[in-house]
Amino acid sequence: MFGQPLVDELVNILHAHKEAVNDPNKSNKKALVISLHGWPGVGKNYAATMIAEALYVKGMHSKYVKLYMGKKDFDCSNLQQKKEDLVATLNSIVKKCPKSLIIFDEIHDMCPSVLDTIKPMLDHHHAVDGIDYRDSIFIFISNIGGQEIATKLLELYDQGAKRNDVEFHDFEPIIRRTAYFQGGFEKAAAIANHLIDHYVPFLPLEQQHVEMCALAEFRSHAIYHPTKEMMAEALSVITYGPNEDQPIFANNGCKRFTRHIPYVIQKNKQKTEL
Ligand SMILES: Nc1ncnc2c1ncn2[C@@H]1O[C@H](COP(=O)(O)OP(=O)(O)OP(=O)(O)O)[C@@H](O)[C@H]1O
Numbered sequence: 001m002f003g004q005p006l007v008d009e010l011v012n013i014l015h016a017h018k019e020a021v022n023d024p025n026k027s028n029k030k031a032l033v034i035s036l037h038g039w040p041g042v043g044k045n046y047a048a049t050m051i052a053e054a055l056y057v058k059g060m061h062s063k064y065v066k067l068y069m070g071k072k073d074f075d076c077s078n079l080q081q082k083k084e085d086l087v088a089t090l091n092s093i094v095k096k097c098p099k100s101l102i103i104f105d106e107i108h109d110m111c112p113s114v115l116d117t118i119k120p121m122l123d124h125h126h127a128v129d130g131i132d133y134r135d136s137i138f139i140f141i142s143n144i145g146g147q148e149i150a151t152k153l154l155e156l157y158d159q160g161a162k163r164n165d166v167e168f169h170d171f172e173p174i175i176r177r178t179a180y181f182q183g184g185f186e187k188a189a190a191i192a193n194h195l196i197d198h199y200v201p202f203l204p205l206e207q208q209h210v211e212m213c214a215l216a217e218f219r220s221h222a223i224y225h226p227t228k229e230m231m232a233e234a235l236s237v238i239t240y241g242p243n244e245d246q247p248i249f250a251n252n253g254c255k256r257f258t259r260h261i262p263y264v265i266q267k268n269k270q271k272t273e274l
Pocket residue numbers: 001002003004038039040041042043044045046047142143213253254255258
């Protein structure tokens with residue numbers, strides 16, 4: 001994970017949860033609820049996948065890792081039915097495996113009020129419908145707050161802070177405030193009742209980070225030393241913002257490399273064969 005100093009904290013957060021879950025005195029009071037925020041392509045899904053892979057042998061393919069997508073699974077049609085299905089599915093998974101991982105991606109595209117359906121599961125209850133949710137983990141992922149995170153980071157840079165100096169509390173209030181009025185988080189009880197334990201800001205990536213991503217992507221295709229031309233071609237798809245006067249942050253992070261770098265490799269192969 002490049003350029004995400006606060007994301008390293010996820011390791012401590014997960015360890016603390018694991019210790020509480022394994023505590024014989026059952027000190028664990030509620031499910032762990034983490035909300036990941038940031039611009040597209042900065043590593044939110046990458047981090048969620050790493051967590052799934054670290055906790056479950058089959059990673060994202062485990063029966064006990066459930067991924068919901070905001071728009072596909074929860075647009076506003078047939079909402080009552082969708083909410084009932086959601087509760088039934090989660091009850092069934094967590095009953096079989098109390099240490100399940102439930103991920104809601106694209107919350108910015110989710111119909112408001114869906115998250116209120118799962119509020120009891122996130123709260124301090126010993127059981128919901130007879131099922132104990134306290135050992136499970138919920139991860140919310142969205143672009144909500146991405147712009148505010150970028151603005152705040154620029155402000156901190158202006159005050160002389162370095163990227164590695166920033167802290168959770170620099171961003172949490174602004175993420176909470178923004179989220180409460182947007183997408184699936186709109187007026188969500190999970191926010192109002194402080195049921196989200198950690199708001200994790202994913203910082204917008206800068207040139208050196210996207211270069212590291214490009215090199216990693218080349219490496220994953222067994223290209224260990226891309227030529228200068230290949231790197232330049234790979235990086236040509238990156239545009240910088242937040243505006244023309246401040247071209248500091250990569251607008252789509254590392255997202256475009258997954259498709260673009262195989263194309264660059266193919267093009268270079270053809271050129272050398274000619
Ligand atoms: N900080 C990072 N460090 C290393 N690789 C990264 C980073 N951010 C993104 N990547 C690479 O880019 C790919 C796309 O990133 P990812 O899907 O995690 O973005 P995202 O933040 O979830 O975006 P979106 O909000 O659009 O879903 C990842 O699979 C990974 O290969």
